[in-house]
Amino acid sequence: MSRFDFSHPPFTHLSNAEQQTLENAADIVFFDEDEVILSPGTPVDALYVVIKGVVREMADDEVIAVYRQRDTFDARSMVAGHTSTRFVVHEEALVFALPRDTVLALTDSNPGFGAFFFASISQKFGAMARESGNRELQTLLTATVRDACSRLPVFAEGRDTILDAARLMKQRKSKSILVRHGERLGMFTTTDFRDIILADTPSSTPLHQVCHFDLITVDSDDFLFNALLTMTQRNIRRLVVMERGEPVGILAQVDILSYFSNHSHLIAQRLDRAESLDELAAIAEQITRLVSILSSHGVKAPQLGRLVQALNARLFERAWQLIAPAELVANSCLLVMGSEGRGEQILKTDQDNALLIRDGFEHPAIQGACQTFSDTLTRFGYPPCPGGIMVRNPQWRQHEQGMRDQLYRWVMAPDGDALMNLAIFIDAEAVAGDHSLLTQCRQYLDSLLSDDESFYARFARAIEQFDTPLGFFAQLLTKEKNGAATLDIKKGGIFPIVHGIRALALRHGIPACNTFERLQLLAERGLLERELANDVGEALSFLLGLRLSQGLAELADGRSASNLIRPEQLSTLERDLLKDALALVKRFKGHLRHVFRLGAIA
Amino acid sequence: MIPAMKRQLARWRLKNPAFAYLLEHDDSELVSVDCETTSLNVKEAELLSIGAVKIRGQRILSSESFYVLVKPERRPEADSVKIHGLRPRDVSDGLSPQEAVAQLLAFIGGRPLVGYYLEYDVAVLNKYVRELAGIGLPNRQIEISGRFYDYKLRQQPDSNVDLRMATLNEELGIPALPRHDALNDAITAGMMYLALKKRGFG
Numbered sequence: 001m002s003r004f005d006f007s008h009p010p011f012t013h014l015s016n017a018e019q020q021t022l023e024n025a026a027d028i029v030f031f032d033e034d035e036v037i038l039s040p041g042t043p044v045d046a047l048y049v050v051i052k053g054v055v056r057e058m059a060d061d062e063v064i065a066v067y068r069q070r071d072t073f074d075a076r077s078m079v080a081g082h083t084s085t086r087f088v089v090h091e092e093a094l095v096f097a098l099p100r101d102t103v104l105a106l107t108d109s110n111p112g113f114g115a116f117f118f119a120s121i122s123q124k125f126g127a128m129a130r131e132s133g134n135r136e137l138q139t140l141l142t143a144t145v146r147d148a149c150s151r152l153p154v155f156a157e158g159r160d161t162i163l164d165a166a167r168l169m170k171q172r173k174s175k176s177i178l179v180r181h182g183e184r185l186g187m188f189t190t191t192d193f194r195d196i197i198l199a200d201t202p203s204s205t206p207l208h209q210v211c212h213f214d215l216i217t218v219d220s221d222d223f224l225f226n227a228l229l230t231m232t233q234r235n236i237r238r239l240v241v242m243e244r245g246e247p248v249g250i251l252a253q254v255d256i257l258s259y260f261s262n263h264s265h266l267i268a269q270r271l272d273r274a275e276s277l278d279e280l281a282a283i284a285e286q287i288t289r290l291v292s293i294l295s296s297h298g299v300k301a302p303q304l305g306r307l308v309q310a311l312n313a314r315l316f317e318r319a320w321q322l323i324a325p326a327e328l329v330a331n332s333c334l335l336v337m338g339s340e341g342r343g344e345q346i347l348k349t350d351q352d353n354a355l356l357i358r359d360g361f362e363h364p365a366i367q368g369a370c371q372t373f374s375d376t377l378t379r380f381g382y383p384p385c386p387g388g389i390m391v392r393n394p395q396w397r398q399h400e401q402g403m404r405d406q407l408y409r410w411v412m413a414p415d416g417d418a419l420m421n422l423a424i425f426i427d428a429e430a431v432a433g434d435h436s437l438l439t440q441c442r443q444y445l446d447s448l449l450s451d452d453e454s455f456y457a458r459f460a461r462a463i464e465q466f467d468t469p470l471g472f473f474a475q476l477l478t479k480e481k482n483g484a485a486t487l488d489i490k491k492g493g494i495f496p497i498v499h500g501i502r503a504l505a506l507r508h509g510i511p512a513c514n515t516f517e518r519l520q521l522l523a524e525r526g527l528l529e530r531e532l533a534n535d536v537g538e539a540l541s542f543l544l545g546l547r548l549s550q551g552l553a554e555l556a557d558g559r560s561a562s563n564l565i566r567p568e569q570l571s572t573l574e575r576d577l578l579k580d581a582l583a584l585v586k587r588f589k590g591h592l593r594h595v596f597r598l599g600a601i602a
Numbered sequence: 603m604i605p606a607m608k609r610q611l612a613r614w615r616l617k618n619p620a621f622a623y624l625l626e627h628d629d630s631e632l633v634s635v636d637c638e639t640t641s642l643n644v645k646e647a648e649l650l651s652i653g654a655v656k657i658r659g660q661r662i663l664s665s666e667s668f669y670v671l672v673k674p675e676r677r678p679e680a681d682s683v684k685i686h687g688l689r690p691r692d693v694s695d696g697l698s699p700q701e702a703v704a705q706l707l708a709f710i711g712g713r714p715l716v717g718y719y720l721e722y723d724v725a726v727l728n729k730y731v732r733e734l735a736g737i738g739l740p741n742r743q744i745e746i747s748g749r750f751y752d753y754k755l756r757q758q759p760d761s762n763v764d765l766r767m768a769t770l771n772e773e774l775g776i777p778a779l780p781r782h783d784a785l786n787d788a789i790t791a792g793m794m795y796l797a798l799k800k801r802g803f804g
Contacts, residue, residue: 003779003780003781003785003786004779004780005779005780024665025665026664026665027661027662027663027664027665028661028662028664028789028792028793029660029661029662030660030661030662030793030796030797030800031660032660032800051777052775052776052777053775092775092797092800094776094777094793094796097661099665
């Protein structure tokens with residue numbers, strides 16, 4: 001057993017010998033209340049670990065972070081050798097002082113340990129992902145197509161006959177073969193025999209006449225998760241695996257399903273086959289269960305968000321098809337908006353939807369169908385939107401012209417509600433009916449937006465709506481025992497990022513709805529610094545993940561999912577990352593303030 | 603005047619001039635010291651291990667600590683093994699007590715000593731120090747349990763002061779280190795000293 005207790009991150013990354021090295025170099029320092037341990041202007045020559053007591057990190061008069069037993073401060077300052085904030089003792093503190101040189105030498109020799117210090121925040125999150133990867137046997141996150149794909153392709157020539165194909169498939173025990181025909185590559189599967197029999201096609205027919213050439217492929221280095229997403233979205237069961245432009249394998253749905261204990265693809269299939277709302281209700285329940293399972297397998301929140309979006313979209317589409325008369329479906333466009341539209345809604349929260357109706361189309365059943373649809377979603381477990389952003393509300397059930405007039409008012413007279421409605425509409429995604437109605441409406445909106453900087457400034461200003469969440473830590477500081485100290489990570493962290501990125505996307509005409517895609521496009525077009533974009537993405541991913549695990553825990557307790565985090569229930573590492581993520585939110589807000597000149601408007 | 607005379611007397615008694623540095627008082631640092639022994643009876647007790655750590659201001663210099671195992675002349679009593687956890691085989695490669703104490707003396711120099719029931723440790727050490735230097739340890743001694751007693755009595759006059767180590771740890775908010783040995787006990791005593799000093803009883 002070692003002399004001191006270093007059995008907590010980041011020191012768990014160290015070998016026994018390395019821990020010994022650290023231990024031999026460690027001093028114990030006692031600080032009285034209000035003593036300043038680190039401050040700007042004095043060199044930082046040690047990394048501190050709290051043995052007992054509380055230390056607060058201050059920027060001017062504001063508490064940025066609080067360090068307690070086993071917390072480490074301050075990695076970034078130690079690497080830099082100086083600090084921009086002050087570290088002040090809040091409650092008399094005993095700390096380990098680990099000399100900078102020793103720690104830096106260890107970061108050199110041990111990359112896992114080093115990742116904690118050379119924080120770009122992204123790397124730090126990556127280190128955590130690896131850590132949780134150790135706990136779970138296999139995470140889907142890290143699994144690539146290569147890992148799951150074990151089926152070597154069986155090739156046939158386009159001029160070979162159906163009979164040849166049947167023999168080959170029997171001989172090779174394969175349910176699908178790849179067909180080379182000149183430059184083209186096709187696929188022929190057992191399912192095709194059904195159509196061949198039905199159409200009475202002679203068995204001497206060459207394969208190139210019956211196989212499918214519109215192959216959907218996936219790169220062998222792509223994440224397995226993306227492959228599953230493609231299958232779910234396209235409703236297909238096989239993907240051709242490519243490596244350097246050459247087909248190297250077939251990835252079948254069952255291969256992926258063996259990675260899942262629950263089958264998202266099966267859920268999607270059942271959604272499409274459901275013939276009644278009761279059937280749909282049963283499937284809707286499974287989505288939450290799937291999320292819980294995938295989350296425990298280490299699938300990250302952004303990917304889960306996209307999967308759930310795909311499933312929810314099909315659930316809504318199927319429900320709408322069952323409720324609304326066919327001509328109404330064809331002459332309207334059902335939209336999901338807000339986080340559902342962005343694909344960041346993971347657990348069932350409020351319904352945010354709208355219906356766009358083709359100009360001139362009238363149907364007596366519109367109002368009734370919309371009412372039933374909203375009620376049905378409520379029954380499926382999606383609570384009604386408190387703001388009434390639902391198809392049963394006439395404001396969100398409009399003919400194209402009505403919606404255009406509404407958009408015009410929102411843009412030209414942007415008061416608080418108008419801007420909020422606009423923000424919601426910008427994230428709209430079509431799920432059923434004629435998708436072009438939404439496209440045209442968006443084009444109209446884009447034509448309304450000018451280069452009026454003050455409009456974008458007013459739009460972006462909502463990021464200032466909620467104060468820095470780190471203030472909640474300050475409360476935690478003053479009284480620990482009175483009640484539970486909580487922190488709203490939606491208001492404090494997720495909303496400023498999402499809205500800030502939305503504002504930038506609107507300003508620069510970025511077409512995507514998903515925040516991660518928007519970030520990607522903004523960075524690609526040089527509109528946002530790549531490093532900041534990465535950091536913001538990682539921070540958002542972490543915050544969404546934290547909200548998800550919190551929500552799942554609440555659901556397991558029979559409560560409804562909330563956005564309230566109790567920092568003292570988090571692990572040291574999570575708290576550390578939360579602080580980093582919130583510090584990043586602050587930095588990003590500062591960036592937005594500058595870009596949109598928020599200081600300049602009243 | 604008296605301390606000066608005592609020092610003079612000690613210098614005169616000092617058998618071996620090589621240990622003259624013990625008399626050069628150095629208050630810039632303290633040394634917290636703890637010994638594990640074969641018995642709690644000073645006369646019978648033999649050293650098994652010695653731990654010591656310097657304290658400079660508010661800092662416990664655990665990075666420059668002193669820890670040696672000592673091979674006793676007789677086997678440790680079975681009862682005492684339960685307390686210190688040092689089996690005969692653990693100390694079989696230890697230093698001779700004379701060598702260990704000589705190294706300790708070089709480590710502490712003229713610095714004042716700190717310890718929990720320091721009197722006992724000093725008494726055991728002095729058996730060897732006298733042999734080497736002709737005098738007992740001349741260093742100023744700071745007794746943690748005594749300082750704690752004063753502190754508690756100031757808080758609650760006429761109370762019964764519990765002086766057990768666990769009580770001190772709890773009252774002073776000192777964390778228990780994951781293992782007990784002479785060095786960790788010396789470090790713990792050092793932390794107690796700093797906590798008492800902060801309360802005005804250093």
